[in-house]
Amino acid sequence: MAAELRSLERCLERHVPLAELREVKRILYGSSARELNLPAAAVSAGREKDFELQGYGFEAAVEQLRTPHIVRVGLIQNKIPLPTDSPVAEQVAALHKRIEEIVEVAAICGVNVVCFQEAWTMPFAFCTREKLPWTEFAESAEEGQTTKFCQKLAKKHNMVVVSPILERDDVHGGTLWNTAVVISNSGSVLGKTRKNHIPRVGDFNESTYYMEGNRGHPVFQTQFGRIAVNICFGRHHPLNWLMYSINGAEIIFNPSATIGELSESMWPIEARNAAIANHCFTCAINRVGTEHYMNAFTSGDGRKAHHDLGYFYGSSYVAAPDGSRTPGLSRTQDGLLVAEMDLNLCRQVSDKWNFKMTGRYEMYAEELAKAIQPDFTPNIIRE
Numbered sequence: 001m002a003a004e005l006r007s008l009e010r011c012l013e014r015h016v017p018l019a020e021l022r023e024v025k026r027i028l029y030g031s032s033a034r035e036l037n038l039p040a041a042a043v044s045a046g047r048e049k050d051f052e053l054q055g056y057g058f059e060a061a062v063e064q065l066r067t068p069h070i071v072r073v074g075l076i077q078n079k080i081p082l083p084t085d086s087p088v089a090e091q092v093a094a095l096h097k098r099i100e101e102i103v104e105v106a107a108i109c110g111v112n113v114v115c116f117q118e119a120w121t122m123p124f125a126f127c128t129r130e131k132l133p134w135t136e137f138a139e140s141a142e143e144g145q146t147t148k149f150c151q152k153l154a155k156k157h158n159m160v161v162v163s164p165i166l167e168r169d170d171v172h173g174g175t176l177w178n179t180a181v182v183i184s185n186s187g188s189v190l191g192k193t194r195k196n197h198i199p200r201v202g203d204f205n206e207s208t209y210y211m212e213g214n215r216g217h218p219v220f221q222t223q224f225g226r227i228a229v230n231i232c233f234g235r236h237h238p239l240n241w242l243m244y245s246i247n248g249a250e251i252i253f254n255p256s257a258t259i260g261e262l263s264e265s266m267w268p269i270e271a272r273n274a275a276i277a278n279h280c281f282t283c284a285i286n287r288v289g290t291e292h293y294m295n296a297f298t299s300g301d302g303r304k305a306h307h308d309l310g311y312f313y314g315s316s317y318v319a320a321p322d323g324s325r326t327p328g329l330s331r332t333q334d335g336l337l338v339a340e341m342d343l344n345l346c347r348q349v350s351d352k353w354n355f356k357m358t359g360r361y362e363m364y365a366e367e368l369a370k371a372i373q374p375d376f377t378p379n380i381i382r383e
């Protein structure tokens, strides 16, 4: 998949006549998110450190009995700074350094909750099916060096940090998991959540390393709002989003690693649809660039052995419960997307559309309970 197209929005801005651009954007993106006036120091730091910085705000109506519930989230997308055959410790250190400099800018922008991309401390090497050195990137969610690093960031910047890592759970036999650690702005580990759906598509050979998550759909009550983390492949599963929402999530992060050839046309739809269907905000984050591996690999699909998984197209964005969304970050560059949201919008949209009230959960629950039985017969009526 070609990397040349920097972003869909830039392409539209360049080619759609100005007189029609507003209407085109309204149809594509809904009511337009207002551009945030970000501090000059942040803008120049972004330029100096070579990452894109964008900021948008979503509005809600003023209410009489509730004050606005404003929160700023930061989404970070990035390339891996070092080649995949560099020493493991050096790769982790380089990623920590890169993220630290972007988080510094997020702090200047007043971000309250920041989320990194899926398995952010490593290349997305699961395509190779090799165990070493990739399993060496796994760390304890509670005690690992990355969690300690994030705790420092959280405390320093009074910021909740969502840190998706490859977890090694030594309490349960050293098993591996695809996990997001949620660190409170106090610096303490609030908890962790695990990827519920493991892909078995193309070169996404993750099932070689870890199993489906076993922690359900936890929602984390933070000082800034109730957040949940639906890791990558979970975004294809509407019921996965639903369960976080049922548990009260106001913002659902979707840290991902996905490639153009496979999913780029689905990307703008899935997290956005989840925001609409569940009356909440969703934050889709994807990594950037192509990651090369020394040893060629295949995935039993007839393709010649190859050295990379494909092109990670970035394009991170935030969607609101009213169906509007921010433009995406670029397809080609590291970036920080800052989104300011009034969480009151969740209930306002819920009161308008009533999906929670019109959803027939009791009927679905009953029918699903039957559908998973071995003696299930589908309800098909024939002539």
Ligand SMILES: NC(=O)NCCC(=O)O
Residues within 6 Å of the ligand: 118, 198, 199, 204, 232, 233, 256, 257, 258, 259, 262, 263
């Ligand atoms: N990381 C991951 O689960 N990727 C699978 C591909 C996709 O969901 O687009």
